[in-house]
Amino acid sequence: MKRRTVLAAALLARPALAAPPRRLAVIDWGLVELVLSLGITPVAAGELQSYRTWVNDPPMPAGVLDFGLRGDPNMELLWRAAPDLILTTPQFASFQPRFERLAPVASFATYVPGGNPLDLCFANAAALGRLLGREAEAAALRDRAAAELDAQARRLAPIGDRPLLMANFIDARHLRVHGGNSLFGTTIARLGLRNAWTEPTNFWGFGTVTLERLADPAARLVIAGPVSPAVMEGLVRNPVWQALPAVRVGRVAILPPCWAFGSLPTALRFARMLPDV
Amino acid sequence: MSEAVVAAPAPRPASWPGLLLAGLLAAGLALLLLRLHATLPPGRWWHAIASSGPLDMAETVARHVVLPRTTMALLCGAALALSGVLLQRVLRNPIASPLTLGISPAAQLALGAAMLWAPGLLADWREGVALAGAVAGLLLVTALSWRRGLAPGAVVLAGLVVGLTASSLASALVLMNGEYLLSLLIWGAGSLAQAGWEPVWRLAPRLLLLAALAVLLRRPLLLLGFDDTSARSLGVSLLMARGLALAVAVWLAAAVVAEVGVIGFVGLGAPALARLAGVRGIGRQMAWSMAFGAALLWVADGLVQLAPGLRSDLMPTGAATAVLGAPILLWLLPRLRDTLPEGRGMEAGRRLSRPWLVAGLLLALLPLLTWLALALGRAEQGWWIASGAEWEALLPWRAPRLAAAMAAGAMLAASGVLLQRVTGNPMAGPEVLGLGGGAGFGLAVLLLLVPAPSRGAQLLATAAGAALALAVLLIVARRGGLPPGRLLLAGVSLSAFFQAVVAAFQATGDPRAVPLLGWLSGSTGRLGPEDAMLAVATAAVLLPPLFLAGRWLAVLPLGDAVAAGLGLRPGRLRIALVVPAALLAGAAALTVGPMSFVGLAAPHLARLMGLRTPSTQLAGAIALGALLMGAADVLARGLAFPFQLPTGLVATLIGGPYLMLLLARRA
Numbered sequence: 001m002k003r004r005t006v007l008a009a010a011l012l013a014r015p016a017l018a019a020p021p022r023r024l025a026v027i028d029w030g031l032v033e034l035v036l037s038l039g040i041t042p043v044a045a046g047e048l049q050s051y052r053t054w055v056n057d058p059p060m061p062a063g064v065l066d067f068g069l070r071g072d073p074n075m076e077l078l079w080r081a082a083p084d085l086i087l088t089t090p091q092f093a094s095f096q097p098r099f100e101r102l103a104p105v106a107s108f109a110t111y112v113p114g115g116n117p118l119d120l121c122f123a124n125a126a127a128l129g130r131l132l133g134r135e136a137e138a139a140a141l142r143d144r145a146a147a148e149l150d151a152q153a154r155r156l157a158p159i160g161d162r163p164l165l166m167a168n169f170i171d172a173r174h175l176r177v178h179g180g181n182s183l184f185g186t187t188i189a190r191l192g193l194r195n196a197w198t199e200p201t202n203f204w205g206f207g208t209v210t211l212e213r214l215a216d217p218a219a220r221l222v223i224a225g226p227v228s229p230a231v232m233e234g235l236v237r238n239p240v241w242q243a244l245p246a247v248r249v250g251r252v253a254i255l256p257p258c259w260a261f262g263s264l265p266t267a268l269r270f271a272r273m274l275p276d277v
Numbered sequence: 278m279s280e281a282v283v284a285a286p287a288p289r290p291a292s293w294p295g296l297l298l299a300g301l302l303a304a305g306l307a308l309l310l311l312r313l314h315a316t317l318p319p320g321r322w323w324h325a326i327a328s329s330g331p332l333d334m335a336e337t338v339a340r341h342v343v344l345p346r347t348t349m350a351l352l353c354g355a356a357l358a359l360s361g362v363l364l365q366r367v368l369r370n371p372i373a374s375p376l377t378l379g380i381s382p383a384a385q386l387a388l389g390a391a392m393l394w395a396p397g398l399l400a401d402w403r404e405g406v407a408l409a410g411a412v413a414g415l416l417l418v419t420a421l422s423w424r425r426g427l428a429p430g431a432v433v434l435a436g437l438v439v440g441l442t443a444s445s446l447a448s449a450l451v452l453m454n455g456e457y458l459l460s461l462l463i464w465g466a467g468s469l470a471q472a473g474w475e476p477v478w479r480l481a482p483r484l485l486l487l488a489a490l491a492v493l494l495r496r497p498l499l500l501l502g503f504d505d506t507s508a509r510s511l512g513v514s515l516l517m518a519r520g521l522a523l524a525v526a527v528w529l530a531a532a533v534v535a536e537v538g539v540i541g542f543v544g545l546g547a548p549a550l551a552r553l554a555g556v557r558g559i560g561r562q563m564a565w566s567m568a569f570g571a572a573l574l575w576v577a578d579g580l581v582q583l584a585p586g587l588r589s590d591l592m593p594t595g596a597a598t599a600v601l602g603a604p605i606l607l608w609l610l611p612r613l614r615d616t617l618p619e620g621r622g623m624e625a626g627r628r629l630s631r632p633w634l635v636a637g638l639l640l641a642l643l644p645l646l647t648w649l650a651l652a653l654g655r656a657e658q659g660w661w662i663a664s665g666a667e668w669e670a671l672l673p674w675r676a677p678r679l680a681a682a683m684a685a686g687a688m689l690a691a692s693g694v695l696l697q698r699v700t701g702n703p704m705a706g707p708e709v710l711g712l713g714g715g716a717g718f719g720l721a722v723l724l725l726l727v728p729a730p731s732r733g734a735q736l737l738a739t740a741a742g743a744a745l746a747l748a749v750l751l752i753v754a755r756r757g758g759l760p761p762g763r764l765l766l767a768g769v770s771l772s773a774f775f776q777a778v779v780a781a782f783q784a785t786g787d788p789r790a791v792p793l794l795g796w797l798s799g800s801t802g803r804l805g806p807e808d809a810m811l812a813v814a815t816a817a818v819l820l821p822p823l824f825l826a827g828r829w830l831a832v833l834p835l836g837d838a839v840a841a842g843l844g845l846r847p848g849r850l851r852i853a854l855v856v857p858a859a860l861l862a863g864a865a866a867l868t869v870g871p872m873s874f875v876g877l878a879a880p881h882l883a884r885l886m887g888l889r890t891p892s893t894q895l896a897g898a899i900a901l902g903a904l905l906m907g908a909a910d911v912l913a914r915g916l917a918f919p920f921q922l923p924t925g926l927v928a929t930l931i932g933g934p935y936l937m938l939l940l941a942r943r944a
Contacts, residue, residue, distance in 0.1 A: 068919035069452065071795065072802045075674045076654060077919055094792055094803045101673060101805070173470045203788040210470040212342045215334045230396065240472040243337035 020133030021085035025078055025103070027070055028089045029055055030110055030263035034125055035087065036060075037141050037265055038134045044081040046070035053226060055259045057269055078102055085131075106131060110183070110263065111204055118186035121263045122146075145264050152271040153191045159276055163196035164188055165219035165246070168260065169227050172234045173211055178260060181205040184224070187267045191274075196220075206260065211240050221246035222274065224258040294554035294565055301572035308579025309347050316343055345471040349536070350578040350594075351571040352480050353469070354543050356529045358570025359484075359491060361544035362551075362563050363526035366498050367519050370429035371552070372765060374544035375411075375530035378432070379439030381541070383414025384534040386443040389450045404479070404535040411531035414439055415523065421941050433765065434704050435937070441708075441872065442933030445926050448798065453920050467540035467595020469578050476536045483532050487525045488567070494522050495560045540595040541773055542602040543570050577601050596777040603774035607753050607767055629887035636883075636893045639900035647683070650907050651675050655915030675914070677809035678801040682910040682924050683903040684812040685868040690879035690902025691820055692861035694830075694895050697880050699854050701834040702764055706877030707743070707862035710768035713871030714775030715746025716863045720796065721782050724789045732811050740863030746771055747859045751851075776871070799870025799925015801910060808868070815864045819857055823895055826854060830891035870925035873909075874932030875902050885939060905932060 025044040026032045032045050036058040044065040045051070051060055065081050068074040073095065078086075079102055086099045090109050099105045108124040110117050122142055129138020166184045167175040178184040179197045182205025188195060196219035201207045214221060221244065235241045246252050255273045259266055317325060317335045325336035332340060357375060364373040375381045387410025391398050398406055421435035422428065471477075497518030533540065547570035548562065556565040574594070581597045629635060651672065652662045663671055689707055696705040707713055719742020723730050730738070750771060754764045779797070783790045795803055829850045832840045840847040862876065883897035909928035916922055 066919050068921055072452075072800045072921045072923070074914075074919050074921050075802060076656070076671060076914070079670075079674060080656070091791065094795055097805050097807075098803060173472050174468065210342070211472045212334075212338045215338065217334070230400065233400075237475075238472050239341040240337060243332065243334050243341070245334055 020131070021083075021104070022132075023082060023084045024087055024132075025067065025081055025083035025085075026087045027073060027092050027095075027099075028087070028108075029070070029259065030121070030261060030266070031087045031089065031108060031124070031128075032060075033058060033263045033265040034121075034128055035132075037125075038129060038132060038137045040132060040134070043083055044078060046073060054257055055262060055266070056257060058265055075102070087128075110261075113203075115181075116186050117181070117183040117205065118190055118267055121183070121267060125264055141264065145268055148268050149187075149190050149271060152274070156191055156193060156271075156274060156276050159220065160192055160194075162218060162220045162251070163194040163216070164222055164274075165196040165214055165216050166222045166224065167209075167214060168224040168258075169231050170208070172231045172238065175209055175211065175214070176206040176260070177201075177209050177213065178206050178224075182260065183262065183267060184260060184270060187270055188274075191271055193274075204261065211238070211244075214244055214246070217245045219246055219251075221252045223252065223254045224260060224270070225255050226257045227254060294551065294556050297550070297554050298565070298568050298572060301569070301576055305572055305575035305579055308576065308583065309343070312343055312579065312582055313339060341473050342471055345474050345477050346469055346578065346582075347575065348474075348477045349469050349471055349480070350575045352477065352484055353533045353537055353540060354547070354570040354572070354574030355567040356480070356484050356487075356533050356570075357540060357544040357574075358547035358566040359488060359563060360526040360529040360533075361570075362548045362559075362566045363491060363494075363498075363522045363529075364544075365548055366559060366562075367522045367526070368427060368429060368432050370432055371549070372433055372545065372769070373429075373436070374548075375526070375533075376440065376539070376541045376544060377769060378436035379414045379418055379441075379443060380411045380436075380527055380530045381534050381539045381544075382440040382443035382447070383417075384408070384411040384531045385539050386410055386447045386450075387413070388535065389447045393450060404532055407535035408528060408531040410443075411527045411534070414443060415527050417937070421937050424941070437704075437709060437769075438874070438933050438936050441874065441929055442937075445872070445929040445933070449917070449922060449926060449930070452798065452922070452926075453917055467538040467593050467598075469537050469540075469574075469581075469594045480532055480536055484529070487529055488563075490521070490525050491563055492560070494518060494525070495563070498522060498559045538593075538595060540574065540598055542598045542770070543574050545770075546570075546598075546602045547573055573602065574598065593780070596780045599773040599777035600781065603770040603777075607749070607770055607774075629889075632888050632890060632893035632897075635886055636888055636896040636900070639897055639904075643900055643903060646904060646907065647679070650679055650911045653911055653915075655918045660915060673806075677806050678804045678924070679907055679910050680809040681804045681812040681868045682801050683907045684809075684816040685865040686875050686879070686902040686904070686906025686909075686928070687820065687899045688812075688816050688861040688865040688902075689869075689873065689876035689906070690883075690898040691823060691895060692858045692865065693876035693880040693902075694883075694891075694898050695823070695854050695858040695861075696876075698830045698834050698891065699851050699858070700764055701836075703881070704765055704877070705768075706874075706880075707858070707865070708872055708874065708876055709765065709772070710750055711746045711771030711775060712743040712859060712862035713866045714772040714779075715742040715744075716740070716866035717779045717793070717797065717871045718742045718775040719745070719863065720867070721779050721790070721793060724792060725782070725787075728789075732807060736811065736815065736864055736867055739867040740860045742775075743863035743866065744856070744859035746775065747855055747862075751855065795923075796867075796870055798923035799873065799928070800921070800923040801869065801913065801925075802921050804868065812864065812868050819861055819864070820899060823857065824892050827890070827892040827895075829854065830895075869906065869928065870923065873906070873925045873928035874936060875905050875928055878932045878936050879905060881936070881939065 024035055024040060024042040026035055026042045027046060029051060032042065033055065035042055041061045042064055044067045045060065046067055047070055048060055048064065048066040065077060067077045075098055083103045086103050086105045088096065088099060088105060088107050090107060096105060096107065108127065110120045110124065125138050125141055129135045167177040169175050177197050179201030180189065180195050181201060185195050185205055196216045199207065241247055253275045258270050258273065313322060317339045321336060322339065325332060325339040361374040364378060365371055384407040387406050391406045418432060418435045418439050419427065422431035425431040548566040550569045551562055551565040556562050577598045578594045580601065581594050652664065652668055653660065654663060654671065654675065692707045696707065696710060697703055716739035719738040720735060723734060723738035727734060750767050753767045779793060783793060829845065832843055832845060833847065833850060837847040840850065879898040879902035880894065882901050883894045886897060888894045888897040906924065906928055909931055910924045912931065913922045913924040913927040916927065
C-alpha cells in the first residue's frame with residue numbers, strides 16, 4: 001500500500017512543465033470508465049469484448065489495443081503499446097512490479113477496508129484529473145455526478161420508504177447480493193435509500209447467495225443485468241422466484257447491464273435506471 | 278492377478294454397518310430439522326408439505342428449497358455411490374470412481390463447452406451433453422488402458438490424466454470468458470442449492486431405473502469378482518456384462534453432473550466405507566454403498582447449510598464433501614484390506630547401451646531450445662521469431678517467466694523421480710500425491726498470518742506445506758509397506774482435501790485470499806527477475822546433490838529386504854530422499870501452481886526413452902521437465918492470444934494428451 005501511495009504521490013508531484021501522460025494503459029474497467037469520461041482514449045485496455053457486454057457505457061472507442069485478461073495482462077502487448085502511464089488498482093498488485101518496469105504506475109483503490117466505494121470513485125476522478133492534466137474536466141465530471149445524484153435522489157424520494165435489495169444472477173439458483181459497502185450500496189445510500197441487505201458481505205461488498213435469500217418481505221428487488229436468456233426463461237417456472245414477496249407484488253426491476261465494480265459512470269447509470277414506482 | 282477381495286481377518290459384528298449408517302442418518306435428520314426449524318415454525322410444516330393451496334414465502338422455502346435439496350443430496354449421494362461400486366467391481370479396482378476415472382470432469386467439460394458454443398443445446402439436452410462428455414471420457418480412459426488389459430493401475434492412471442486434462446480445459450474456458458462462465462465455476466465445485474422439484478423429478482426415475490438394472494446385473498457382477506478365465510469358464514458373457522454395468526455407472530455420474538455439478542469423494546468414499554464396515558457380497562455392497570453415499574452427502578450438505586460462509590458467501594457442497602470425507606478416508610485407509618493388484622505402470626521401454634549419451638544430448642539441447650523459446654512469440658500478425666534488437670527488447674518480458682517455469686519443471690521432474698523410486702510406485706508424482714495441494718495450503722496459511730509475505734517466506738511456506746502433505750501420506754500408508762493403490766488413494770484424497778480447504782478460504786471473500794487466485798491457476802506472467810532468480814537458485818542448490826543418491830534410488834524399488842541385505846537402512850533412506858522431494862515440489866508449486874503433469878510425465882518419458890538407471894533417469898527427467906514446462910510457457914503466451922493462459926494449466930494440457938498417447942502406444 002505504502003509504496004503505491006508514494007508512487008502516485010511522486011507522479012502527482014511532477015513539475016507542471018512536463019506534459020501530462022497521454023498514452024494510458026488502463027488495467028481496471030472502473031478506471032477505464034473514468035478515463036473515458038475525462039475525454040481520454042486509452043492506448044490499451046483489457047478484455048474489450050467482455051467490456052462491451054458488461055459495461056459498454058461509456059463505449060470503448062475504436063483503435064484501443066486489447067491486452068488480454070485484466071487478471072493476467074499480456075506484458076509484451078502492453079510493452080508494444082508503449083504507454084507513458086499505467087493505471088491499475090490494488091487488486092492487480094501482484095503485477096505491479098512488472099508494470100513498473102514498463103512505465104510509471106498509478107494505483108487507485110475503490111475498495112479499502114471500511115471505505116466507501118462511491119466516495120472513492122469521486123476521489124479517484126479528482127486524482128486522475130490532476131494526474132492527467134484534466135482538472136477542469138474532472139471537476140466538471142464530479143459536479144455533474146453530484147448534481148445528477150441529487151436530482152435522482154429527489155426523483156426517488158417517493159420510494160424512500162422501502163429498502164432496496166440489489167443482486168445479479170450468476171445462474172438460475174445463485175446470485176450476488178450487494179451490501180452496504182458495495183458501489184451499488186453506497187450509491188443508494190447517497191440517494192437517501194436504504195439497503196435491505198444488512199448481513200455481512202465480502203471485501204468487495206457482495207455476498208454469494210441462493211435465490212430464497214432474497215425473500216425480504218418489504219424490499220424492492222433490483223436485478224442488475226445482464227441476465228442470460230436461459231435464466232430469464234427459467235424464472236417463469238421457478239416456484240421460489242414466483243414466491244418472492246417482491247415478485248408477487250411486482251416490485252421487481254431488471255436493469256440493463258450494470259457492472260457492479262465500475263466507477264462514477266456506472267453509479268450514475270445505476271441511479272438513473274432505478275425505477276421510482 | 279485376481280483382485281484379492283479377501284475378507285478382513287478381523288471379523289466385525291454384523292451390526293457395525295447398520296450402526297454407522299444409523300449414526301449418519303441421525304446426524305442428517307438432525308441437520309434437516311435444524312434447517313427446517315430455522316425456516317418455519319414446526320406447526321406449519323405439515324401445511325407447507327401437504328397443502329395444495331397457496332404457500333407463503335417461508336412455506337415455499339421449506340417445500341421448494343429445503344426439501345428438494347435434501348432429496349437431491351440423498352439421490353446424488355446414492356447415485357454416485359452406486360456408480361462407484363459398479364466401476365470398482367467392473368474394473369476390479371478399489372479406487373475407481375466417477376471422479377478418479379475422469380468421467381465427471383469430462384461431463385463437466387462437455388457442459389462448459391456447450392454453454393459457450395451451443396447454449397441452445399442445454400435447454401433440452403443438458404443431460405445428453407453431460408452423458409456425451411462422460412462417455413467420451415470413459416472411452417478415452419478405456420482406450421488408453423486397453424492394451425494393458427484394463428489393469429487397475431493403468432486405468433486409474435489414464436483416468437487421472439483424462440480427468441485433470443478435462444478440468445484444465447474447463448478452467449481455461451472459465452478464464453477466457455470470465456464473468457460469463459462464473460456459473461461454471463460454482464457448479465464445477467458442486468452446489469446442491471435447489472429452487473423447485475424439477476431436478477428431483479428428473480433424477481429420481483433415472484436412479485430407480487439404473488439401480489434396478491444394477492440389481493439385474495448382480496449375478497454377472499458377482500462373477501466378475503473372479504478373474505477372467507474362471508469367469509469365462511462359468512459361461513458368462515463377460516464383455517456384455519461389463520459393458521452394461523459401465524453404461525449404468527456412466528449414466529448415473531453424468532445425470533448427477535448435469536443437475537448439480539461435480540461432487541467428488543462420495544463415489545469413492547461410500548463404497549470404501551461399506552467395505553470397511555465389513556459389507557461383503559456385491560448385492561449388499563451396492564445397497565449399503567448407496568445408503569452410505571446418500572447419508573454422507575446428506576450430512577455434508579447439512580453442515581454446509583449450517584455454516585453459510587464467514588461473510589455470507591456460499592460454500593459449495595462438492596468442496597465440503599472433500600473437507601469432511603478425505604480425513605475419514607485417510608483414517609480408514611490402513612483398515613482397507615482389499616489390495617490393489619501391483620500396477621506396474623509403464624515398465625516397458627528400450628534399454629539403452631549408452632544412456633548417458635541420450636541424457637547428455639537432452640541436456641545439451643536445453644540452451645538451443647531456451648533460445649528458441651525466448652525468440653518465439655505471437656503478436657497480432659501471428660507467430661513469429663524475434664531476432665536482434667527486438668529479441669533483446671523482449672527479453673525482460675519473456676526471460677523471467679521462462680526461467681522460472683523451466684526451473685519449476687526441472688524440480689517437479691526430479692521430485693517425481695524421487696517419489697516414484699522411493700514408493701516403488703510408477704504412478705506417483707508430486708501432483709497426484711497431493712504435494713501441490715499441500716503447497717497451496719502452506720501458502721494460504723502464510724497469507725492468513727503474515728501481511729505481504731516475502732518471496733523467501735512464500736518458498737518456505739509452500740515447501741513446508743508439501744512436506745506436511747508427504748508426511749501425512751507416509752504415516753497413513755506406512756502400516757502396509759506402501760502398496761501403490763493405497764498410496765494413490767491417500768494422495769488423491771489428500772489433494773482433494775487441501776484443494777477444498779484453499780477453496781473454502783477463497784469462498785470467505787477475504788481479500789488476503791486474492792493472491793491465491795493467480796497462483797492456483799499457475800500463471801507465470803506476474804513473475805519478475807527476482808522470482809526467476811529464486812526459482813533457478815533453488816533448483817541449482819537442490820538438484821545436484823540428488824545425483825549422489827543414485828545407488829539408493831536403484832536399490833529402494835527392489836524392496837526393503839534387498840536394501841537391508843545390502844547393508845542399507847531403507848527407513849532412513851526413504852526419509853533422506855523424501856525430504857528433498859517435498860522441498861522440490863513445494864518450490865516448483867510456488868512458481869507454476871499446484872497442478873501440472875510434469876512431475877508425473879517427465880520421469881515416465883525419461884524411462885521410455887531408455888534412461889533406466891537412477892542417475893540417467895534423473896538427468897533425463899530434469900531436462901525433459903524443464904523442456905515441457907518451457908514449451909508450456911511459450912504456448913501459454915500465444916495459444917489464446919491476446920489472452921495469456923496460466924503456464925501450469927497449459928503444462929497439464931500438453932502433458933495430458935502426451936501421456937495419453939504414451940499410455941495408448943505402450944502395450
